[in-house]
Structures are given as structure tokens and as C-alpha cells.
Amino acid sequence: MTYPAYPAYPGPPHPGTLPPGHTVELVTDEDAFAALAPQWRRLYGRCAAATPFQSHAWLLSWWRSYGSAGRLRLVLAREGRELVAAAPLMCVRSPVPALVPLGGAISDYGDVLLDDERGPDAEAALTAGLAALARTALVDLREVRPGAAAERLYARWRGPRYRLADSLCLELPALPMDGLVARLPSAKARQRVRAQLRRLDALGVKSRPVLPDEADAAVRRLLDLHRLQWRGRKVTGEHLRPRFREHLVRAVAPMVRTGDAVVTEFRMADEVVAVDVTLLSHRMAGGYLYGAHPRLRERRADVAVMLLDACAEYARAPGRSTLSLLRGDEPYKHHWRPERVPNQRLLLARRRTAPLLAAVLADAAARRRGKELLRRRAERKEHDGGGG
Helix, strand or coil: CCCCCCCCCCCCCCHHHCCCCEEEEEECCHHHHHHCHHHHHHHHHCCCCCCHHHCHHHHHHHHHHHCCCCCEEEEEEEECCEEEEEEEEEEECCCCCEEEECCHHHCCCCCCEECCCCCHHHHHHHHHHHHHHCCCCEEEEEEECCCCCHHHHHHHCCCCEEEEEEEEEEEEECCCHHHHHHCCCCHHHHHHHHHHHHHHHHCCCEEEECCHHHHHHHHHHHHHHHHHHCCCCCCCHHHHCHHHHHHHHHHHHHHHHCCCEEEEEEEECCEEEEEEEEEECCCEEEEEEEEECHHHHHCCCCHHHHHHHHHHHHCCCCCCCEEEEEECCCHHHHCCCCEEEEEEEEEECCCCCHHHHHHHHHHHHHHHHHHHHHHHHHHHHHHCCCCC
16 A cells, blocks of 8 residues: 655545534645634643643744745634634655654644634544544654643554554652752752752852843854863754754744743853743643753752752743743752653554555654663673673
8 A cells, every 4th residue: 555755645534524613624835834823822721731732832933943945734724714723734754654743853842722712623633634634644743741732642543553652751749949959859959949949049140031022132142052061072962053053043032922921141250151941831831942051050059959949930830730840850950859741643544545554653662671671781781790
């Protein structure tokens, strides 16, 4: 069986699958995507599960930096003229023809948008739109957070489907810094953090959220500091590339204006020594990226404590219950006793595309076995004293 390289709508959803008054459309043009901004913003505001990685500013900016012509696939559901659901997707050809979320590897969460006020009708309309596309490609929703809107589509799906574990995220409760310190496992650990907070005060480190008109310059400074702090050390290479710089600068300023992000400057003796971007949603705040001058560590300032102290304040807004440390299982995060919250990978197919689902599951199983073999080999080497 062959599949098209870049799936288009192989036909609209059957009218009987759509709730009365609802329509589904497919947007494949970047200019049309850009023009959706006001409608997208309204829908985003009515989807409590949405994260900033589903905001229009983040997704459009990502597409302009990372997208490829001809691959954009936005599935939109409307009730009358009102946008009530959206799935921001793109086509990929390898390893199988699939529709994957916009945002890629630099986005910690993938999801769809569903109007909570429209309930099951919005879910049904978007599910019908995705089912039409799934005739020629696998729908592969990566990095879906537990409780995400995409879980409601998965529950409705009538064709072949499968749920896999995806990246691990670590989360803390939205508490003031004193509350986070109180959760630490020992008196010694609590004393150490309080001493670090006093050290930051003694050094005269002050923080402030920048104004929207200052955000562009602040993000550029963040990226410069990020490059400086990691000089000569292993770093995520993508964060140093021009396309990432262009994306982050372009996305964050409008997100600051709409309250989906806050950029914090940290000053010492009137010099900016660190900048942090924290992303904000209805339910969570999450520190996304920071840059810190090596001088802070030279002065024995604990940068992690400094950043968490600021982020904890933003997480305390009404309705927010989570301070997310986002993806990654780094040891320093576990110092704070976070909850381990694995993301999910939701795979959706039709009978005709079930072989694509089977191929992806086989590939995932092989990767899991490979990782397990590498883990066991490393354990044996450690047990044998590092011998080959």
C-alpha cells in the first residue's frame, strides 16, 4: 500500500459525523495561519488545559523558523463562524507518513485546543476532522501532558489507537518559596537553601519582570548569557543556533503582552547578570530557559535557587496549581522532591493506516529494548569497576 508524501484532505468528514451547525476546514497556508491570531487567542483562552506551547505566537513563530513549505496542516472546527477547536499539525514523511504537532523538540508539551464551553460538540467536530486526515497518515501526538485536551480526542477515537509513554516532566506544587523549602527532606537541606537566599540578598541581586517593549532586547541578552555560561561545556546545541534565537525573540514579546510569558532580569550592582523566560498558562508556570553570567557562580550564588525563587512567585497566580520544571530528569531538580509526571504519545489511525501504527509501535519497542541493553551494559561496567 502506498501513501501520499504530503497528505491533504482526502475528502471532508462525512456530514453525519459532525454536530449540527459545525464545519471542519484544513489550513495549509502560512498567511492564513497568521490571520487566525485573534480567533486562536479566543479559543486558547477557553481551553483550560492549554499550555503556552499551544499559543498562536509560539506556534506561528516556530513554523516560521522550523517549518517546511507544503507541510502545514491546521485542522479547524467551527460552530457557525466561531472557532471552537484546533489541531496544529504538520506532515512528516519519515519514518512513516504522519501528522505531528507543531512545536517540535523545543516544545515541552504538545496538544490540541478545545473550547471548554462547547464541550462534546467541539470534541466530536475535531475528531471527525482528524479522522478524515487519518485515512492517509498516522496521527502522532507527542508530549501530551496528563489532563490535556488531546486525551478527550483519544477517548472518542473509533479506529486503531495506542498510548505510549513519552518524555518525563518534573512538577512542584505552586507554593511560595518558604513552602518549597519546607518540603525539603532534611533540616540541613532547608538551612542550605535559606543560606543561599541570604547570600543572594547580601550580593544585592535584585529581580524584576521586564516590560513588553523591553522583551526583545532581554531575550537577546538571555541567549548571549546562555552561550557564555555554557562555553566549553556540553550544551543543547539547538539553543545556540540562529533559527532558535530568531524563534524565541519573535515569540516571547507577544507572549509577554498577552500574559503567556514573563521575562525576568536579575541585576547585581546595576548590571544584568541573568535573564529567565518563564511560560505561563491557566494551570501552571514553567521555567523555560535562562542565561546567567559566570560571575554569579564565581561569587558563590546559587543560580537554581535564584531562578526558583522568582518562578515560585509567578506560579502563585489564581488558578495555577503547578510549578513545572518541564522535561528532563537532571539530578539538581530532584533536590526539590518534584513529582514525576510522564508525558504521553497518543497514536491514532484508521483501518487503512493501521500498518503505519504497527510500524511505529515496532520501532518504539526496538528503541526501548536498545535503551535497556545500554543501561544494563553501563551497570555491568560500573559493577566490574569500569572494565570493558
